[in-house]
Amino acid sequence: MIEVRKLVKRFGLKTVLRGLDFQAQAGEFVALLGPNGAGKTTFLRILASLSRPSLGEVKIAGYRLPDQATAVRRRLGVVSHLPLLYGDLTAEENLKFYGRMYAVPDLGKRIAEVLELVGLAARRRDLVRTFSRGMQQRLAIGRAMLHDPEVMLFDEPHTGLDQEACSMLDGVLREVAARGRTVVMTSHDLARTAELASRFDVLSGGLIAASVERGEIEPNDLLRFYRQAVMEA
Amino acid sequence: MKNRAISVKNSVEPGKTDSPSATSAYLGALWAVVWKDLIAELRSRELLSAMLVFSLLVILIFNFALELDPQTRSTVTAGVLWVTFAFAGTLGLNRSMATEKDRGCLDGLLLAPVDRSALYFGKALGNLFFMFSVELIVLPIYSALYNTNLFQSGLLLVIALGSVGYVAVGTLLATMTVQARTREVLLPILLFPLAIPVLIAAVKSSSGFLQGIDTAEIMPWLNLLLVYDVIFTAVAYMVFDFVVEE
Numbered sequence: 001m002i003e004v005r006k007l008v009k010r011f012g013l014k015t016v017l018r019g020l021d022f023q024a025q026a027g028e029f030v031a032l033l034g035p036n037g038a039g040k041t042t043f044l045r046i047l048a049s050l051s052r053p054s055l056g057e058v059k060i061a062g063y064r065l066p067d068q069a070t071a072v073r074r075r076l077g078v079v080s081h082l083p084l085l086y087g088d089l090t091a092e093e094n095l096k097f098y099g100r101m102y103a104v105p106d107l108g109k110r111i112a113e114v115l116e117l118v119g120l121a122a123r124r125r126d127l128v129r130t131f132s133r134g135m136q137q138r139l140a141i142g143r144a145m146l147h148d149p150e151v152m153l154f155d156e157p158h159t160g161l162d163q164e165a166c167s168m169l170d171g172v173l174r175e176v177a178a179r180g181r182t183v184v185m186t187s188h189d190l191a192r193t194a195e196l197a198s199r200f201d202v203l204s205g206g207l208i209a210a211s212v213e214r215g216e217i218e219p220n221d222l223l224r225f226y227r228q229a230v231m232e233a
Numbered sequence: 234m235k236n237r238a239i240s241v242k243n244s245v246e247p248g249k250t251d252s253p254s255a256t257s258a259y260l261g262a263l264w265a266v267v268w269k270d271l272i273a274e275l276r277s278r279e280l281l282s283a284m285l286v287f288s289l290l291v292i293l294i295f296n297f298a299l300e301l302d303p304q305t306r307s308t309v310t311a312g313v314l315w316v317t318f319a320f321a322g323t324l325g326l327n328r329s330m331a332t333e334k335d336r337g338c339l340d341g342l343l344l345a346p347v348d349r350s351a352l353y354f355g356k357a358l359g360n361l362f363f364m365f366s367v368e369l370i371v372l373p374i375y376s377a378l379y380n381t382n383l384f385q386s387g388l389l390l391v392i393a394l395g396s397v398g399y400v401a402v403g404t405l406l407a408t409m410t411v412q413a414r415t416r417e418v419l420l421p422i423l424l425f426p427l428a429i430p431v432l433i434a435a436v437k438s439s440s441g442f443l444q445g446i447d448t449a450e451i452m453p454w455l456n457l458l459l460v461y462d463v464i465f466t467a468v469a470y471m472v473f474d475f476v477v478e479e
Binding site: 048049050051052066070071073074076078080082083084085086087088089093097098100101102103127136143 | 262268
């Protein structure tokens with residue numbers, strides 16, 4: 001589903017990604033771990049077609065980036081630590097706007113489903129700027145799922161969320177994974193990641209330094225695995 | 234909220250979206266951007282109120298600063314009007330793009346599966362609507378304060394063409410500068426030199442209509458205005474994708 005070969009990303013003289021190789025099969029849930037500044041967000045932004053690779057090949061669902069970016073974006077849902085929502089629109093209006101951007105069929109029904117899914121049906125007519133951080137993030141997840149994408153990218157989605165919102169997010173993530181969607185998620189929360197992902201990749205020094213399947217490692221060993229991978233990179 | 238089981242079925246199967254024709258998807262996205270900007274502005278009134286207050290203050294200050302006889306008035310009116318529209322327009326363009334930067338909304342727009350020129354035209358149409366709204370309020374007030382009739386078809390045409398050119402290049406540059414920390418300062422620095430051909434042509438043709446000069450003499454300026462409108466719009470259409478991408 002996702003295929004990345006020899007990906008290089010440079011910002012001026014600074015090289016962030018140095019020939020990175022990455023693959024994710026359909027239905028796989030990959031947790032992308034790494035220290036701050038390792039290039040996780042840069043990598044996700046390239047997958048999301050928001051940033052252009054300097055060198056290398058990126059394919060998602062068989063479509064090449066950046067040449068076939070429109071076809072890729074149709075199959076992508078992106079959740080970042082920012083909600084990508086308009087404060088002066090209501091929850092329902094925000095979804096209506098994004099639904100029109102994605103040409104979602106039967107939009108009214110779909111919005112009702114998504115609001116129910118993220119637990120905001122009762123607040124559908126409230127302005128987003130009156131929402132708490134957790135509620136905005138829940139709506140952001142609804143926004144990303146509105147067009148039912150095949151691939152979902154989560155960039156540190158637990159940032160700034162309280163325990164209740166984190167649990168709700170975990171529920172949505174499990175639901176997404178259960179439906180066979182391909183998920184790539186960056187996170188610093190190893191405990192939560194250990195319960196959710198089917199594979200753990202460590203990005204360090206601009207490369208995937210280590211990768212392990214969930215079945216190959218005990219949940220308690222994830223921290224040790226991560227530290228070792230970062231030290232060896 | 235309880236961490237409950239989620240059993241909602243999706244109405245869209247993966248890879249089987251009812252893909253509408255490319256044109257209707259393009260127009261749908263373009264209209265969605267305009268609709269979103271209008272609704273948000275209707276609620277906040279941040280953009281229009283800033284533009285209006287600024288415009289009225291400028292007109293009022295000029296009214297007191299210049300002791301005008303009717304002859305002088307017809308020669309300076311075009312300049313006063315376009316100074317007002319240009320600076321108020323910059324305020325509006327800055328504010329319009331700042332709302333996209335807030336909460337990362339620009340990324341949300343860029344993730345949409347449409348040709349990115351639809352985003353540009355959507356934003357430009359919204360900005361044009363706000364500029365026209367301010368002009369529609371400013372013109373009668375100016376007419377009353379300066380005892381001049383500004384509701385002449387020729388002058389209205391010039392104002393429409395000048396606004397289109399200004400907004401066309403302004404929306405593109407506002408999208409570029411919105412990423413910068415000093416965007417409020419950067420936009421006018423970049424915009425005014427580029428918009429000079431439009432502003433000069435607009436001032437000259439406005440002045441011509443106000444002084445009752447023969448239309449044949451004004452036509453070269455009007456043509457220039459029209460050409461710049463087309464060039465700016467075409468260039469913005471071609472380069473917008475590169476401007477917004479990292």
